Amino acid sequence: MRLFALEAQKTFRRWRTYIGFAAVAGAVILLEIIIKMNEATMAKGFAGNLNTDFLVSGNILNVWTITTFVMNSLYIHVPFLITLVAGDMVSSEGMSGTIRFLLIRPPSRARIIFSKYIMMLFYTAALIVFLAVLCIGIGLAFFGSGDVIHVQPGIPHIVILPEHIAASRTLLAFLAAILSMSVVGSLAFLFSTLVDNSIGPIIGSMAVVIIFLIVGNLPFESLEAVRPYLFTTYMNIWQLFLDDPINWGEVGKYSLALLGHDALFFAVSYFVFLRKDIKS
């Protein structure tokens, strides 16, 4: 616990830790203001073709619908903000020369790497919780409550969840987003144990995420066999909680895949850190 507190102190003393929070705040506030200014157009956009063939009534643009829209817009970009801190967790010790002091002190390497990993997970969770609080807080003030209207690729294209389950489903979606983002954090954390500078792990992990996303989204049948092995395939796990009913089988499969990647990346980080040469 003391080690974790120390790591928290170190992490939150760095200004780069707050870039993620500032970026999330800026993006959410800007998005919601823009949506508010273009409410009528946005509402028509959400109802899509339904407006053509159906009379649509109710508060279409409400906090829950806007929140899923913001999550859809940001879940590709938030990983970058995660890597800013996760990619710096171990490498910054090497860069600043504190790694030797750290490793010659009593706490074992295992405890040190574990506390750093927990700190990375804490930061990831904090960023997503911050996103959730902002989305829901501003959204409630701007748009009020209503049913969740979740627009997604595939069939069905539109899922409408009644208001009384909207909050719980959104909460579950955010929890799933934390799990999803933790994999990106774990990857950046792993890269961070390999080098003594922060730029490499940040750019490296983002490059992996971008390449995996591109490969995963290419519409070629030959890539079908590859997709299950890309962790990015499971990063939209949060969308499963906006289906009706929730497909718990898929949730289990996605969760296992993401947790498996977390475990794998941490295990390699642990192995590398335990054998890290601090004499040269």
Next chain:
Amino acid sequence: MIVFVLLSPAQGNDNGAKYLQNVSDKFSKIMDYTVDLRVHLDLESVKAQDMMATLYYKSPDKVKLDSKGTFLLPKEVGVFNPRMFSGENFDVSVEENLQYDGKPAVKLSLSSKKDSYRDRRIILTVDKSEWLIREISTEPAPGSIMDAKINYGTFDGFELPTEIDVNINLPKADSSQANSSPRRRFGGVNGNVVVYYSNYKVNSGLSDSLFEKKEEH
């Protein structure tokens, strides 16, 4: 014979307009109504639990939907407006005479005079013994079909719908329409929508101000 052939289409049109007028007359004493709606969606592209709303109608064409949550109602066939198929808005012709549930009926073909943005054609199956519209088949866009079957009940002395079963087949816009069609984003809408009507209040004297508030979207 030649005279008969030349005259018969016009006669058919006259009959069509007359049949439509009979339907309209049957409901001429309905000045307004309020009804609770429950919509059950079984659509390929939209997943939703049953939706509830209250519909307010005032003659000739004022409609207001009041729902707590999101509510979807098929246009044209979901709102029962006995005067919407008037001769002013449509050219009418008789397609065929037939038996519907053992009663004499007629199939009328309506072509919209006004709506230019939709190439709309409507087929009505009218029960001639009671002057009730039993089926409505519309073509909201070329290649699209919306078929509705209507069941009636008696409320305050008026026969009004208790259930409208709508079969929808609105295919995805093709690439030539992709930029202009609102269907471009989500693909087609196919499936079944059933609208249940209950708790009618007929001619309760609904105020015009009820319909003034802008509908929420």
